[in-house]
Amino acid sequence: MKKTLAIVLALVMLLSMMSFASAEGYNMPEMNTTDEITLSFMTWDDFEMTEALAAQFMEKYPNIKVEVLRTTTADIAGELLNRAATNDLPDVYFWLDLEPLMAGKYMYDITEYIENDEEAQTMLYNTLKRVGYLDGKRCYFMAGEFLPATVYCDANVFEKMNVELPSQNWTWEEMLDLIDKLADPSQGYWGHFGGMYSYVTGGPIALTDNAIGEFGWNGEQYDFASGWVDSVETQIENLRLGKDLDVASPEYQALNLGDEWGGQTGHVGIVTDAFWTLNNIYSKPICTDRGTKMIPYNPPVGADAENAGQLGFLDFFSISATCEHPREAYELAKFLTWGKEGWMERISLFPTLTWESTGEKAYDVPNCLPMITDEEVVNAYVAIMPDLGYWNDWAAFMAGIQNPVTWGSRSIPGFASFVNNYYHGSDYNGTVGIENAIREGTVDPYDYTDKLAEAGRQYYEEAMAVFYGVYGQPE
Amino acid sequence: MSKKKRNPHDKRRITRRTLREWGFGYLFIAPWIVGVSIFFLYAMVRSLEFSFSKVELSNGVILHPLENGIFENFVKVFTTDVNFPTILANFGVGLVLQLPVIIAFSLIIALLLNSKIRCRSLFRMIFFLPVIIATGPVMSKLTAQGVSSVPMVSQNALLSILSELPEFIYQPISNLFSGLIMILWNSGIQILIFLAGLQKVPRTLYEAAKIDGASGWESFWKITLPTVKPLILLNSIYTVVTLATGGTNEIIELIYTATYTATQGYSYAMAMSWIYTLVVSVILLLVFLLLREKSDRHVVYEQKRVVIKGVPVKNG
Numbered sequence: 001m002k003k004t005l006a007i008v009l010a011l012v013m014l015l016s017m018m019s020f021a022s023a024e025g026y027n028m029p030e031m032n033t034t035d036e037i038t039l040s041f042m043t044w045d046d047f048e049m050t051e052a053l054a055a056q057f058m059e060k061y062p063n064i065k066v067e068v069l070r071t072t073t074a075d076i077a078g079e080l081l082n083r084a085a086t087n088d089l090p091d092v093y094f095w096l097d098l099e100p101l102m103a104g105k106y107m108y109d110i111t112e113y114i115e116n117d118e119e120a121q122t123m124l125y126n127t128l129k130r131v132g133y134l135d136g137k138r139c140y141f142m143a144g145e146f147l148p149a150t151v152y153c154d155a156n157v158f159e160k161m162n163v164e165l166p167s168q169n170w171t172w173e174e175m176l177d178l179i180d181k182l183a184d185p186s187q188g189y190w191g192h193f194g195g196m197y198s199y200v201t202g203g204p205i206a207l208t209d210n211a212i213g214e215f216g217w218n219g220e221q222y223d224f225a226s227g228w229v230d231s232v233e234t235q236i237e238n239l240r241l242g243k244d245l246d247v248a249s250p251e252y253q254a255l256n257l258g259d260e261w262g263g264q265t266g267h268v269g270i271v272t273d274a275f276w277t278l279n280n281i282y283s284k285p286i287c288t289d290r291g292t293k294m295i296p297y298n299p300p301v302g303a304d305a306e307n308a309g310q311l312g313f314l315d316f317f318s319i320s321a322t323c324e325h326p327r328e329a330y331e332l333a334k335f336l337t338w339g340k341e342g343w344m345e346r347i348s349l350f351p352t353l354t355w356e357s358t359g360e361k362a363y364d365v366p367n368c369l370p371m372i373t374d375e376e377v378v379n380a381y382v383a384i385m386p387d388l389g390y391w392n393d394w395a396a397f398m399a400g401i402q403n404p405v406t407w408g409s410r411s412i413p414g415f416a417s418f419v420n421n422y423y424h425g426s427d428y429n430g431t432v433g434i435e436n437a438i439r440e441g442t443v444d445p446y447d448y449t450d451k452l453a454e455a456g457r458q459y460y461e462e463a464m465a466v467f468y469g470v471y472g473q474p475e
Numbered sequence: 476m477s478k479k480k481r482n483p484h485d486k487r488r489i490t491r492r493t494l495r496e497w498g499f500g501y502l503f504i505a506p507w508i509v510g511v512s513i514f515f516l517y518a519m520v521r522s523l524e525f526s527f528s529k530v531e532l533s534n535g536v537i538l539h540p541l542e543n544g545i546f547e548n549f550v551k552v553f554t555t556d557v558n559f560p561t562i563l564a565n566f567g568v569g570l571v572l573q574l575p576v577i578i579a580f581s582l583i584i585a586l587l588l589n590s591k592i593r594c595r596s597l598f599r600m601i602f603f604l605p606v607i608i609a610t611g612p613v614m615s616k617l618t619a620q621g622v623s624s625v626p627m628v629s630q631n632a633l634l635s636i637l638s639e640l641p642e643f644i645y646q647p648i649s650n651l652f653s654g655l656i657m658i659l660w661n662s663g664i665q666i667l668i669f670l671a672g673l674q675k676v677p678r679t680l681y682e683a684a685k686i687d688g689a690s691g692w693e694s695f696w697k698i699t700l701p702t703v704k705p706l707i708l709l710n711s712i713y714t715v716v717t718l719a720t721g722g723t724n725e726i727i728e729l730i731y732t733a734t735y736t737a738t739q740g741y742s743y744a745m746a747m748s749w750i751y752t753l754v755v756s757v758i759l760l761l762v763f764l765l766l767r768e769k770s771d772r773h774v775v776y777e778q779k780r781v782v783i784k785g786v787p788v789k790n791g
Contacts, residue, residue, distance in 0.1 A: 100740075
């Protein structure tokens with residue numbers, strides 16, 4: 001009897017543990033169909049890679065045929081609009097601007113999938129897990145491609161100016177300090193050149209706690225008080241004091257470099273730019289012949305900022321609201337964009353893939369980076385990155401770019417209207433645009449931090465009202 | 476009541492032959508009529524309909540009535556958009572400055588290309604080449620790389636002096652100088668039209684004038700300019716339309732941006748387009764009224780031609 005009771009109790013305990021595990025676990029819905037289906041996937045980039053990965057996906061799921069639709073960045077907005085008007089949206093599509101998708105029913109609610117996908121919840125970079133939650137409760141998009149904003153330190157200039165190179169886990173304050181030390185226009189050297197982004201774009205993200213967007217956006221409101229004022233003032237002062245390269249300055253004109261892009265002159269210590277510049281410019285003779293030794297660094301964050309984001313170039317994808325097989329479409333999108341399995345295939349394809357038009361090797365350096373923390377993927381990726389000769393610490397670089405956030409118009413509702421109409425478009429004591437007004441000394445930026453935050457909030461709410469009008473309120 | 480007899484020579488009489496000729500005429504322009512009706516008129520009417528509604532693109536086009544009256548989008552353009560009125564005004568001022576420069580430049584180049592010079596065909600081709608390659612995207616790329624301005628022109632003495640002027644006057648003039656090359660690039664078709672007009676002026680007119688003692692300058696004012704004057708109107712209208720619809724036009728860029736904004740959107744952008752269309756139409760009307768060939772002047776001009784032709788020699 002005792003033995004039977006012990007067995008029953010053990011079984012009860014086991015069952016209760018199983019049910020507990022199930023509650024805490026991930027209940028990803030099964031794929032819905034085994035029928036022959038076709039899924040369309042629209043992108044503007046990496047056609048060869050996308051098609052190669054799509055072929056791998058079709059091998060894995062023989063009942064799913066994948067049709068890759070090619071477009072361009074110039075055409076994508078118009079193409080989506082026309083397709084929405086004719087009820088012909090692709091099942092999965094990349095997009096550039098968020099707002100038009102909020103004004104019509106373009107996007108499928110993928111909350112159920114992302115929240116029950118163990119890989120998404122345990123591997124995706126934290127900022128990317130929550131980026132698609134437009135109203136904080138429902139997820140409508142995910143990151144499909146990622147390139148970090150990259151800060152380049154020219155080891156050659158550092159050496160000439162007798163300044164020590166920073167470590168990969170440097171801070172925003174350290175970067176500003178280095179810019180001070182490196183600048184000496186009388187010797188023909190400048191501390192900084194803003195390539196793809198400026199202090200005002202990167203600073204408020206780096207200096208504000210929990211920022212996930214421009215101007216310290218935290219998902220509900222902007223914070224102009226924490227990092228924006230300092231960044232605007234740094235931008236204006238560094239140019240005025242000759243710490244930043246000014247191509248119109250007499251010292252620069254004396255170098256006779258014509259109208260060359262400032263970041264490739266070999267006379268700038270730190271360039272805030274994009275990841276792709278490493279391969280497109282800094283490995284070319286115009287730079288190497290000058291002795292330029294550009295070392296890529298992750299975008300630094302403020303020393304005291306908690307959970308601050310890092311500016312990055314993120315392209316997003318959505319599943320169409322009219323998609324008949326959204327579960328399968330999610331699996332396809334995951335394989336072709338951020339998922340581990342797809343990334344392992346992608347890493348194996350990078351060294352061998354060729355352009356279909358020329359037959360030449362497609363990638364000397366991979367054109368995008370993984371978005372997951374998985375060790376196997378990171379190690380495999382680091383292994384195919386080029387050794388620059390003077391630097392090869394890709395593992396440290398990868399470890400420092402795991403909090404990416406992107407440009408406001410990509411991810412913050414109402415941002416574009418706020419910036420165009422209010423931030424750059426309104427009158428501030430007789431000057432149009434707040435940055436111009438600060439530059440001309442007609443306003444004190446501290447007086448405007450609350451007004452800007454409030455105006456930004458209003459534009460956000462207006463855009464969200466449009467969104468709720470189409471997609472309904474969350475339950 | 477006597478029955479009025481129809482005059483067999485009355486030109487207004489519609490004969491079967493006239494009808495047949497009309498039929499052939501319409502047949503030849505039928506592809507154009509069909510094209511315009513489907514791809515232009517229909518789209519225009521739809522865009523007007525969209526501008527008076529709220530458009531939602533969800534599984535097709537859904538039109539919602541506007542909450543604050545059918546003119547809500549038009550009112551919003553002027554009450555909530557800080558950029559549109561400013562850019563529209565800049566466009567108007569810029570147009571007033573650019574139009575005479577383009578017309579004068581085209582006429583001068585056409586006169587030069589009409590004279591007997593070596594490699595004339597080559598020069599004609601060079602001036603027309605930008606028309607072929609100057610598409611919107613190409614021009615945007617070229618402008619971004621700074622080919623639209625004469626090097627260092629932004630720093631020249633003239634602009635330094637003009638910088639003392641109020642912003643709304645200084646800016647369009649500054650833009651004119653910084654976009655000088657672009658203006659020259661926009662002159663290819665106008666040169667061609669002027670050239671065609673100049674080639675139709677009979678040589679005998681110039682010969683008669685020369686015999687009559689007219690200088691080259693006088694011949695230009697008395698013969699060339701009156702002859703090409705109708706073409707100035709044509710070219711001005713063409714230039715206004717080109718500048719208003721060009722690939723680098725800021726208003727079109729603004730309309731495009733508004734289309735893809737949640738708070739503005741498709742119907743708001745359509746309202747902007749219609750306001751812009753009306754403004755451009757008014758400008759075209761003004762150009763027409765200013766430059767049209769009045770009928771009485773035409774008679775005088777015809778008489779002058781006869782007089783010039785009629786004077787054989789100058790009495791010594």
